[in-house]
Amino acid sequence: VRKRVVAVIGGGECSVEEACFAEELGRRLAEEGIVVVTGGRGGVMAAVSRGAQQAGGLTIGILPGTHPDESNPYLDVAIPTGMGELRNGLVVAAGEVVVAIGGEYGTLSEIGLALKVEKPVLGWRTWRPRHYRGTDAPIIAVSSVDEAMEQIQQFLEHSIGEEKT
Amino acid sequence: VRKRVVAVIGGGECSVEEACFAEELGRRLAEEGIVVVTGGRGGVMAAVSRGAQQAGGLTIGILPGTHPDESNPYLDVAIPTGMGELRNGLVVAAGEVVVAIGGEYGTLSEIGLALKVEKPVLGWRTWRPRHYRGTDAPIIAVSSVDEAMEQIQQFLEHSIGEEKT
Amino acid sequence: VRKRVVAVIGGGECSVEEACFAEELGRRLAEEGIVVVTGGRGGVMAAVSRGAQQAGGLTIGILPGTHPDESNPYLDVAIPTGMGELRNGLVVAAGEVVVAIGGEYGTLSEIGLALKVEKPVLGWRTWRPRHYRGTDAPIIAVSSVDEAMEQIQQFLEHSIGEEKT
Amino acid sequence: VRKRVVAVIGGGECSVEEACFAEELGRRLAEEGIVVVTGGRGGVMAAVSRGAQQAGGLTIGILPGTHPDESNPYLDVAIPTGMGELRNGLVVAAGEVVVAIGGEYGTLSEIGLALKVEKPVLGWRTWRPRHYRGTDAPIIAVSSVDEAMEQIQQFLEHSIGEEKT
Numbered sequence: 001v002r003k004r005v006v007a008v009i010g011g012g013e014c015s016v017e018e019a020c021f022a023e024e025l026g027r028r029l030a031e032e033g034i035v036v037v038t039g040g041r042g043g044v045m046a047a048v049s050r051g052a053q054q055a056g057g058l059t060i061g062i063l064p065g066t067h068p069d070e071s072n073p074y075l076d077v078a079i080p081t082g083m084g085e086l087r088n089g090l091v092v093a094a095g096e097v098v099v100a101i102g103g104e105y106g107t108l109s110e111i112g113l114a115l116k117v118e119k120p121v122l123g124w125r126t127w128r129p130r131h132y133r134g135t136d137a138p139i140i141a142v143s144s145v146d147e148a149m150e151q152i153q154q155f156l157e158h159s160i161g162e163e164k165t
Numbered sequence: 166v167r168k169r170v171v172a173v174i175g176g177g178e179c180s181v182e183e184a185c186f187a188e189e190l191g192r193r194l195a196e197e198g199i200v201v202v203t204g205g206r207g208g209v210m211a212a213v214s215r216g217a218q219q220a221g222g223l224t225i226g227i228l229p230g231t232h233p234d235e236s237n238p239y240l241d242v243a244i245p246t247g248m249g250e251l252r253n254g255l256v257v258a259a260g261e262v263v264v265a266i267g268g269e270y271g272t273l274s275e276i277g278l279a280l281k282v283e284k285p286v287l288g289w290r291t292w293r294p295r296h297y298r299g300t301d302a303p304i305i306a307v308s309s310v311d312e313a314m315e316q317i318q319q320f321l322e323h324s325i326g327e328e329k330t
Numbered sequence: 331v332r333k334r335v336v337a338v339i340g341g342g343e344c345s346v347e348e349a350c351f352a353e354e355l356g357r358r359l360a361e362e363g364i365v366v367v368t369g370g371r372g373g374v375m376a377a378v379s380r381g382a383q384q385a386g387g388l389t390i391g392i393l394p395g396t397h398p399d400e401s402n403p404y405l406d407v408a409i410p411t412g413m414g415e416l417r418n419g420l421v422v423a424a425g426e427v428v429v430a431i432g433g434e435y436g437t438l439s440e441i442g443l444a445l446k447v448e449k450p451v452l453g454w455r456t457w458r459p460r461h462y463r464g465t466d467a468p469i470i471a472v473s474s475v476d477e478a479m480e481q482i483q484q485f486l487e488h489s490i491g492e493e494k495t
Numbered sequence: 496v497r498k499r500v501v502a503v504i505g506g507g508e509c510s511v512e513e514a515c516f517a518e519e520l521g522r523r524l525a526e527e528g529i530v531v532v533t534g535g536r537g538g539v540m541a542a543v544s545r546g547a548q549q550a551g552g553l554t555i556g557i558l559p560g561t562h563p564d565e566s567n568p569y570l571d572v573a574i575p576t577g578m579g580e581l582r583n584g585l586v587v588a589a590g591e592v593v594v595a596i597g598g599e600y601g602t603l604s605e606i607g608l609a610l611k612v613e614k615p616v617l618g619w620r621t622w623r624p625r626h627y628r629g630t631d632a633p634i635i636a637v638s639s640v641d642e643a644m645e646q647i648q649q650f651l652e653h654s655i656g657e658e659k660t
Contacts, residue, residue: 002398003406035407060390060407066423066447066579068332076333077365077390079409079424082447084561084577085281086254089274090420093251093396094409105280108294108302109254112274116250117396117412127302129273129294137273137292167563168571200572225555225572231414231588231612233497241498242530242555244574244589247612249396249412255585258561259574282561282577415611416588419581419604438624438632439584439607445600446580457632459603459624467603467622 003058004156005035007095009088009110010044010103010126018044018102021124023051024145025099030057032153037062037094039087040071040078044101049074062090089113097155099148100126100139111139120155122148168223169321170200172260174253174275175209175268175291183209183267186289188216189310190264195222199317202227202259204252205236205243209266214239227255254278262320264313265291265304276304285320287313333388334486335365337425339418339440340374340433340456348374348432351454353381354475355429360387364482367392367424369417370401370408374431379404392420419443427485429478430456430469441469450485452478498553499651500530502590504583504605505539505598505621513539513597516619518546519640520594525552529647532557532589534582535566535573539596544569557585584608592650594643595621595634606634615650617643 006029010018026048029036036052038045040061049059053074061075064087068078081087088110092098098114100107100123107126114121115137123139130136142148171194175183191213194201201217203210205226214224218239226240229252233243246252253275257263263279265272265288272291279286280302288304295301307313336359340348356378359366366382368375370391379389383404391405394417398408411417418440422428428444430437430453437456444451445467453469460466472478501524505513521543524531531547533540535556544554548569556570559582563573576582583605587593593609595602595618602621609616610632618634625631637643 002401002403002408005398005407005409037409058388058407060409062409068335068426071332073332077335077388078332079335079367079390079392079420081420081423081581082579083581084579085278086251086258086576086578088278089251089254090409090411093411096398102297105277105302107277109274109277109281112270112272112277113250113253115270116274125297127294127296129292131292132267132290137270167566167568167573170563170572170574202574223553223572225574227574233500233591236497238497242500242553243497244500244532244555244557244585246416246585246588247414248416249414251411251413255574255576258576261563415608416581416584418608419584423581432627435607435610435632437607439604439611442600442602442604442607443580443583446604455627457624457626459622461622462597462620467600 003033003035005037005095006152007037007091007098008044008048008101009039009091009098009107010101011107012041012043012045014043014047014102018125019047021145022047022101025148026051026057027055028145028149030055035060037091039064039091040075042072044103046072046074062087062094092119095119096159097122097152099152100124102126111137120151122151124148168198168200170202170260171317172202172256172263173209173213173266174204174256174263174272175266176272177206177208177210179208179212179267183290184212186310187212187266190313191216191222192220193310193314195220200225202256204229204256205240207237209268211237211239227252227259257284260284261324262287262317264317265289267291276302285316287316289313333363333365335367335425336482337367337421337428338374338378338431339369339421339428339437340431341437342371342373342375344373344377344432348455349377351475352377352431355478356381356387357385358475358479360385365390367421369394369421370405372402374433376402376404392417392424422449425449426489427452427482429482430454432456441467450481452481454478498528498530500532500590501647502532502586502593503539503543503596504534504586504593504602505596506602507536507538507540509538509542509597513620514542516640517542517596520643521546521552522550523640523644525550530555532586534559534586535570537567539598541567541569557582557589587614590614591654592617592647594647595619597621606632615646617646619643
């Protein structure tokens, strides 16, 4: 049976609070048997992979460069792409749900891409893009790992339901 | 001599005001001999290409699909990619300066990518992404085509200067 | 510890002999704990994934489209890309060694890309590209799964050695 | 009116004969108003662009790196991609017809991709991939620039006809 996949995005450097949130999220995703996909580098990407791997989960990193050794040490599988920053779009494409934790401009681009292809985007202390027209981007703000996991579970169940009908 | 290139991004559908701004910008870019690169579809992309082409400029569209006929009718050269939404990153990569006019989530992703690779981003009635930390993304808001052209000229001159030294 | 990864390429439709070879190769790779990466579709890609999965291995498919359901049923993780045929390059980039089994023009392009980036390419009943100059592309012809596994083991050990020094 | 586009592929280093063939081909394409797209680097790519530019044609280079200055000096427009060797697929995607002149493994991958998407591929002193099954890849061997131009004209007229009906 194919595994469910969540993409976690965020800065290659991050605060202690962001790393704690990411690591705990990784642990919880792993406990549910959900694969964690990231951009494979440091910061949030390393923290969520470390949490997931320590809980026995599967972690995949989609790397900007061409060599698997450019990754953080918490990946089960490193997928080098050689596509540079364009690999951001592949991280988003790989996840059924996208979770943004903090992050800089790369994270902003990933949020935009995820919304463009109508994937659910959860956010913790991340970007809040407002349009000139006054509308906000529909990022689902979560305030705890518990809340994030609840949302993720709902989306994954919902999308299974869709495929069955 | 290689031509200077500006990428113009914005919605595949757009308001009359956005189309007017884009068309006038295209005309002005063409008059300066600057190549206009877009995503090659409708809305802002068509309007800026129409303006540029009518003023004798060169227009290039980088298309999501695999066939050149999916483009708007104002392109001199259509570059099909078959990369879907990931082609957004190529539009940004092609421009020395990026101008965002209105736009939806695709435009938001392009703004993020451009900032990530430290390209200057001008914006007219577009996204204003604010981070949880309180910082705003450094989009240079312009209020007229004149102001946009002034900024573009400055950036292009500056980057020539850099290369010479 | 990061897992070793072998990319297996070949036709989306294939002969019974090719499917048997691929399935047996998948089983053997899985027994060595090696991850099998493919393009995620039918034919050789399905057969090698089926063999690997039945032997308890990990199978990853890098898909041309945007939806994970476009894959064969033998994947643990489906990575949709939306990049169409350009995703071929990602399959090659993901493998430390590339094995070509039969195949058509897509396989030919993958062989070219793998040689370009100096990855070892093993081939079983596949393309033999000869240059006008008279030189043959350095595809290592194997005549059995045993021989393929021997070569793969040698390359993987060699590249670990390289990294250590 | 959108311009017709031919992609010319070949080695980043090349023989004097290959450079002469490429330069003459570029000149002839330019005289017909056909845009020349290449990978933007040296060797065959530089020679065909030089020929085209000297005859007043339009030359576009799709670069592997992120900076337009990595190109040969004969481009009107440089399109940096940051996609490394994966940009080969974009060169092929951009051309309505693909002409291979000599070349190494990158050229082989481009030939494979072009055949995969059913584009006509002309070849001069390039790869001749033969399958294990005994079939040859359908590269149309040309022995002179005249012959190449005749074939190109036929394909371009044919594809206009297709679109009209």
